[in-house]
Amino acid sequence: MARIIGAVTTSHVPAIGNAIARGMQEDPYWKPFFRGWDGVHDWLATAKPDVAVVVYNDHGLQFFLDKLPTFAVGAAAEYQNADEGWGLPTLPPYRGNPDLSWHVIESLVADEFDITTCQEMVVDHAFTLPLKLMWPDAEQCPVMTLPVAVNTVQHPLPTPARCYKFGRALGRAVESYGEDLKVVILGTGGLSHQLDGQRAGFINKAFDAMCMDKLVGEPEALTRYSIDDLVEQAGTQGVEVINWLTARAALSGTVNKVHSNYHIPISNTASGLMVLENRA
Amino acid sequence: MARIIGAVTTSHVPAIGNAIARGMQEDPYWKPFFRGWDGVHDWLATAKPDVAVVVYNDHGLQFFLDKLPTFAVGAAAEYQNADEGWGLPTLPPYRGNPDLSWHVIESLVADEFDITTCQEMVVDHAFTLPLKLMWPDAEQCPVMTLPVAVNTVQHPLPTPARCYKFGRALGRAVESYGEDLKVVILGTGGLSHQLDGQRAGFINKAFDAMCMDKLVGEPEALTRYSIDDLVEQAGTQGVEVINWLTARAALSGTVNKVHSNYHIPISNTASGLMVLENRA
Amino acid sequence: MASRPRYAHRNIPGTTIFDGVQAQKGYALNKMCYSFNSAENRAAFLADEEAYCRKFGLSEVQRKAIAARDVLGLIAEGGNVYYLAKFAGIFNLNVQDLGALQTGMSVEAFRQKLVEAAR
Amino acid sequence: MASRPRYAHRNIPGTTIFDGVQAQKGYALNKMCYSFNSAENRAAFLADEEAYCRKFGLSEVQRKAIAARDVLGLIAEGGNVYYLAKFAGIFNLNVQDLGALQTGMSVEAFRQKLVEAAR
Ligand SMILES: [Fe+3]
Ligand SMILES: [Fe+3]
Numbered sequence: 001m002a003r004i005i006g007a008v009t010t011s012h013v014p015a016i017g018n019a020i021a022r023g024m025q026e027d028p029y030w031k032p033f034f035r036g037w038d039g040v041h042d043w044l045a046t047a048k049p050d051v052a053v054v055v056y057n058d059h060g061l062q063f064f065l066d067k068l069p070t071f072a073v074g075a076a077a078e079y080q081n082a083d084e085g086w087g088l089p090t091l092p093p094y095r096g097n098p099d100l101s102w103h104v105i106e107s108l109v110a111d112e113f114d115i116t117t118c119q120e121m122v123v124d125h126a127f128t129l130p131l132k133l134m135w136p137d138a139e140q141c142p143v144m145t146l147p148v149a150v151n152t153v154q155h156p157l158p159t160p161a162r163c164y165k166f167g168r169a170l171g172r173a174v175e176s177y178g179e180d181l182k183v184v185i186l187g188t189g190g191l192s193h194q195l196d197g198q199r200a201g202f203i204n205k206a207f208d209a210m211c212m213d214k215l216v217g218e219p220e221a222l223t224r225y226s227i228d229d230l231v232e233q234a235g236t237q238g239v240e241v242i243n244w245l246t247a248r249a250a251l252s253g254t255v256n257k258v259h260s261n262y263h264i265p266i267s268n269t270a271s272g273l274m275v276l277e278n279r280a
Numbered sequence: 281m282a283r284i285i286g287a288v289t290t291s292h293v294p295a296i297g298n299a300i301a302r303g304m305q306e307d308p309y310w311k312p313f314f315r316g317w318d319g320v321h322d323w324l325a326t327a328k329p330d331v332a333v334v335v336y337n338d339h340g341l342q343f344f345l346d347k348l349p350t351f352a353v354g355a356a357a358e359y360q361n362a363d364e365g366w367g368l369p370t371l372p373p374y375r376g377n378p379d380l381s382w383h384v385i386e387s388l389v390a391d392e393f394d395i396t397t398c399q400e401m402v403v404d405h406a407f408t409l410p411l412k413l414m415w416p417d418a419e420q421c422p423v424m425t426l427p428v429a430v431n432t433v434q435h436p437l438p439t440p441a442r443c444y445k446f447g448r449a450l451g452r453a454v455e456s457y458g459e460d461l462k463v464v465i466l467g468t469g470g471l472s473h474q475l476d477g478q479r480a481g482f483i484n485k486a487f488d489a490m491c492m493d494k495l496v497g498e499p500e501a502l503t504r505y506s507i508d509d510l511v512e513q514a515g516t517q518g519v520e521v522i523n524w525l526t527a528r529a530a531l532s533g534t535v536n537k538v539h540s541n542y543h544i545p546i547s548n549t550a551s552g553l554m555v556l557e558n559r560a
Numbered sequence: 561m562a563s564r565p566r567y568a569h570r571n572i573p574g575t576t577i578f579d580g581v582q583a584q585k586g587y588a589l590n591k592m593c594y595s596f597n598s599a600e601n602r603a604a605f606l607a608d609e610e611a612y613c614r615k616f617g618l619s620e621v622q623r624k625a626i627a628a629r630d631v632l633g634l635i636a637e638g639g640n641v642y643y644l645a646k647f648a649g650i651f652n653l654n655v656q657d658l659g660a661l662q663t664g665m666s667v668e669a670f671r672q673k674l675v676e677a678a679r
Numbered sequence: 680m681a682s683r684p685r686y687a688h689r690n691i692p693g694t695t696i697f698d699g700v701q702a703q704k705g706y707a708l709n710k711m712c713y714s715f716n717s718a719e720n721r722a723a724f725l726a727d728e729e730a731y732c733r734k735f736g737l738s739e740v741q742r743k744a745i746a747a748r749d750v751l752g753l754i755a756e757g758g759n760v761y762y763l764a765k766f767a768g769i770f771n772l773n774v775q776d777l778g779a780l781q782t783g784m785s786v787e788a789f790r791q792k793l794v795e796a797a798r
Contacts (some may be wrong), residue, residue, distance in 0.1 A: 015773065059761045064713045065702055067401075068744045069349055070394035075580065086768030102580030106567045109436035112445070114350035114394035117434065119587060121347075153396065153761055155688065155698040156389035165392070165685040196760035198751070199693030200778040201789055201797035228696070236694060236760070264797035265790075268774050295654065339642045344594045345583055355699065365596045366649030382699030387685045399706060433642055435569065435579040476641035478632070479574030480659040481670055482676035508570040508577070516575060516641070545671075545679035548655050 002177040009187040009244040011271040036261030049184040056126035057152040074099035074147035107173030111157025161223040167249025187247025193269035199245035282457040289467040289524040291551040292406040318540030329464040335433040349396035354427035355381035386429035387453035441503040447529025467527025469520025473549035530560040586638020592616035593643035703755020711735035712762035
């Protein structure tokens with residue numbers, strides 16, 4: 001059977017892509033961010049996942065407002081990265097696992113989640129950068145992938161309560177798959193940041209700390225927040241933390257924090273990172 | 281407040297469009313079908329809805345398998361019909377009501393339905409023909425519309441139990457809208473038919489009769505069926521009856537059957553028709 | 561495979577449930593048929609059927625089934641009837657013609673069978 | 680209107696929640712910005728900004744805000760920052776530049792403000 005070995009939750013700021021492309025990992029501005037990934041690499045060296053399920057949000061590369069799904073699940077053999085408009089270098093294609101995808105899709109729909117099934121899907125920086133950060137030295141991403149895109153663009157967004165339930169169902173779906181696969185769940189986005197409006201540059205360190213704390217042992221605590229609460233407390237783009245919550249909810253065992261990092265600022269964002277190990 | 285005055289459930293066979301285009305309403309083959317609509321016209325003459333919420337399934341005009349939503353809800357000012365490939369005449373555009381749409385979308389997402397929101401949407405025969413049958417003499421559809429597309433194409437389909445809950449939530453969403461509007465819910469598709477495979481031509485009169493009976497006073501009874509049950513009992517395309525169930529579930533009051541008709545065959549289909557009045 | 565029980569659909573004689581297995585197998589074929597929503601594409605197909613099929617990446621089995629108007633073959637190869645109907649429409653074949661082709665009956669006999677379902 | 684309470688979002692100073700009201704208002708504007716995923720479209724915009732805006736049906740207020748690189752104006756007119764970022768990218772403006780423009784600070788002061796958020 002497939003086994004979820006843990007979750008990696010991380011920010012996905014586009015500027016990271018530029019820093020990687022320019023080799024700025026040791027630059028004083030970037031060093032506290034990139035050094036934070038050492039603990040992830042240590043964990044991966046022994047954890048060795050076969051598949052990454054990536055819970056992220058599309059930023060207007062794959063989806064436009066003409067048809068915007070709440071939850072979109074990939075079912076392709078390959079996912080391509082593409083030009084997002086601001087000159088970020090395009091990363092090599094990602095392998096999918098259609099059989100796993102369809103199993104997950106069947107399970108989610110049986111559990112009354114109204115997903116959009118995507119047999120073609122391009123993936124943006126929110127999907128590609130975390131995978132690049134996990135395996136910086138690999139030319140191509142070494143694990144199979146399953147993209148799960150959550151709407152954080154156009155309100156109404158799925159509530160934290162719904163995301164938590166969705167994450168639980170996603171975990172059940174993956175763990176009922178019959179192949180022996182080690183699966184890591186990624187949750188990308190956040191933490192607190194706001195790009196737009198007169199409140200641009202808003203960051204809330206205390207709220208981020210609370211989220212990172214609750215996510216380890218008591219993730220249901222975050223389901224009491226409304227989306228408006230999250231906008232107020234974490235910023236308009238800080239709502240991306242619902243991707244962390246979804247990923248965390250997929251872990252059903254005893255969860256152990258293996259590693260974390262928190263650094264302000266990366267670009268306009270409070271960057272957070274956690275490795276949560278899932279013990280049966 | 282908006283008020284749901286009732287539901288009209290009907291088949292949506294493309295051949296109906298040809299029969300209308302050729303003026304074959306009095307033809308012996310077609311007469312039992314078209315005469316069945318007299319009772320609907322009588323009801324509409326006094327019911328006078330302002331809006332039609334149309335629960336239907338797209339047959340590969342708007343959606344392809346690249347991105348297939350379980351439930352898609354329209355939020356456009358206008359919906360266009362378009363060429364479906366087999367020369368059915370294209371009908372004039374349909375007026376939307378974006379404010380009502382967004383209210384419904386907010387309500388559905390708050391109630392944990394993971395819809396795809398569509399600010400651009402073309403509509404096929406499953407949407408256009410029932411409206412044309414309701415108002416055959418109007419050049420353009422005289423009411424505002426709100427398309428709700430349910431996946432009946434690619435399995436997994438939403439279960440009858442999920443469709444029932446979705447319909448209930450749709451009803452709550454519409455009836456919490458603050459404008460004084462009279463709303464009719466359409467459910468289109470079915471009844472029993474199978475277009476594909478060696479079982480093509482399959483029709484199940486007894487099952488259709490049971491569905492039409494239960495839908496009036498005891499629609500929850502249909503939620504015990506699985507999608508595979510429906511395929512077996514109603515045929516591969518007979519599963520479209522989930523659109524009837526969704527529409528019926530939107531009626532929360534005492535439901536009274538005002539009119540019904542059932543005729544075999546129209547094309548390959550057992551054609552059914554009901555007018556269910558919703559009493560507060 | 562242990563995952564299959566949840567994923568598998570009921571076996572219903574004469575019936576193919578269009579699930580993930582079929583959707584993968586028929587993706588290119590259905591995409592081609594989806595393109596027939598456009599009159600221009602229908603004309604392009606008629607102008608050179610083989611080239612049009614290749615453009616969409618159909619398998620050889622699928623190309624042959626298209627050439628032979630073999631509806632059951634197309635369904636076995638992942639075709640979905642909602643899309644195949646657009647292919648059939650190019651030749652003015654309606655769903656009763658398709659029904660006759662698939663059941664090996666004459667169109668008249670297929671129509672009669674439908675009428676008899678009313679009893 | 681009685682429907683509004685359910686629909687309305689919280690009033691958060693300096694913050695516009697991109698909901699149905701904004702999504703309708705900004706549809707054409709965001710669609711134009713979405714087109715900037717393509718290098719060809721970015722070049723077409725630069726070649727004739729006004730014509731490109733008209734092609735997408737932007738309102739006069741939106742066209743003026745585009746011409747003035749008025750980010751707050753674009754947001755008020757329904758622009759969503761995920762799409763506007765693609766517009767800004769054409770001019771090599773990053774999100775810190777946008778932040779400075781929107782808060783009326785220098786880029787340096789805006790950056791400093793972010794650093795201070797760490798305390
Ligand atoms: Fe983001
Ligand atoms: Fe149909």
